[in-house]
Amino acid sequence: MYQTLQEAFNRFIQFLPNLPPQPSSCYVSVVSLESIHQKVYIITGCSSGLGLHLCRAVLAASRLLIATSRNPSKTPELVEEIESAGGTWLPLDVTSTILQFQVAAALQVHGQIDVLINNAGFAIGGVIEDVDLDDGRRMFETNFWGMARLTQLLLPHMRGRGCGTIVNISSGSAVKRMQLIAFYSASKFAVEGFTEALSAEVEVFGI
16 A cells, blocks of 8 residues: 555556557547647646646656646646646536536647546545535545546547547555545445446457
């Protein structure tokens, strides 16, 4: 188990520059010559924590980045940092009823998305008998259903191109029992099961 966020982040970014190259059969819709040579990453939940660290790592690896958060106006200094380094920052709320339009706007930036990192999420704590079930449902809407919605919206794009990578951020609490975060653990356990099934379904499409 990782003891700190930094340790988990350091381990994770080892894989970012070494993702499998696009297969030669992959059709690329290009709006600039730069897009031919660089993968386009979209990351959710970039206003703090792991999402922000991943944005910085993607840019450091010379990839094209679309960072997203529910309300970019709340973190203008981070938006300035990412965009001055060559990234793009867009509003995107995985629980929104207009998510499909936000995804469409993201696809217009570079004409393609190669890597989706579903990072948006939050935790609530407390003993099981005291946690408000409405709070638990709200957390599932972001941690699980938001991830599922965004995945569904981008799968046709990736399947049509014959390639893509989807990274769903889970947690050690999904596989190791931990007190006081039962509902968070359950949401991440759902992410684990979804991701295993997704992998089995889409690997034939090069995803």
